Amino acid sequence: MAAHTLKMTASVQFIRKLLGKSSCATSNLLNTGHKTQKNTTDYKTIRNKDGKSHKRNVVQFQDKTTEQYIRKSVILRRKENETFGFDIQTSSVERSISAEQDLGSCVCCVKENSLAESSGLMTGDVIVTVNSVYIAGFTHQQIKDLVQKSSTLMMEIVRGATEKQRQLLSKLYLLQQQFTEKCEELQTLIAEEVRLTGGAVENIQKLNVLPAGSSADLC
Incomplete structure (x- = not known):
């Protein structure tokens, strides 16, 4: 015992x-990729009315965000008893990644030599629609049902995840x-x-x- x-x-x-x-x-994951700004200090020489010159600090803001979010469509067609070959992750934590879509459900794993891989689907792709149905606010089970009942799967995704x-x-x-x-x-x-x-x-x-x-x- x-x-x-x-x-x-x-x-x-x-x-x-x-x-x-x-x-x-x-x-x-949620903190990586957030839009950040870097402050840099420069000095600018200015002259007073009396003609005397002095340096003044000038703070500049540099936007370090370089990732571009791409919206695209992927189509997967499977045979009977065949899987699409990707896993989905659904989270209740919201994080804005664009003006249109919050992180709700995304691809968390793509199997090697699968239909998903051959279609170009990538880990980190955020799913926007499944067979023309917007899934914003859908539960994980509802999204899973939409995907699994389809032999031809059409998804609109937003891509912009960094390698990290x-x-x-x-x-x-x-x-x-x-x-x-x-x-x-x-x-x-x-x-x-x-x-x-x-x-x-x-x-x-x-x-x-x-x-x-x-x-x-x-x-």
């Missing part, structure tokens, strides 16, 4: 560690996969503990495998 308890404690600690990393990756943002998104996706696996492992340990102590296994509530407001699924 002592070994069982130690194993459960280790799983809980690992899950907490993953949650911390996931939170950090999410924060970095793509790396952070991929890291977040991997952390969430590990988090899911560890939650399932912990669920098994809890069920085993209940069985050993004579409790009812069926009364155990299933753990939330992803942080609130965030989910990812294969399409």
Whole structure:
């Protein structure tokens, strides 16, 4: 029983560690790519009415934003029982990326040699429409249903993620996969503990495998 308890404690600690990393990756993802300004100080020589000259500080603002957001359409056609080969991430955290669209659902993973890859879909692409349906405000499940019920998928996306943002998104996706696996492992340990102590296994509530407001699924 002592070994069982130690194993459960280790799983809980690992899950907490993953949650911390996931939170950090999410924060970095949302902060990366924000429009920033750099202040530079220059000196300008001016003359007074009496003819004397002196230097005055002149503060200049330089916009460091260089990324251009591109809106484009992608079309994927699949055969029966074939997947499109990409995962979507839906987050309740809003971050303006353009005048038209907030981050709601985006591509978090594109499988190699998949339909998604051959169509040009990229990690970080923000999904605007699915088969001409604007998905702003849709839940993750609603978007997933729209995608999975289609044999021909037409999506309008906004592209503008930097390479660092793509790396952070991929890291977040991997952390969430590990988090899911560890939650399932912990669920098994809890069920085993209940069985050993004579409790009812069926009364155990299933753990939330992803942080609130965030989910990812294969399409």
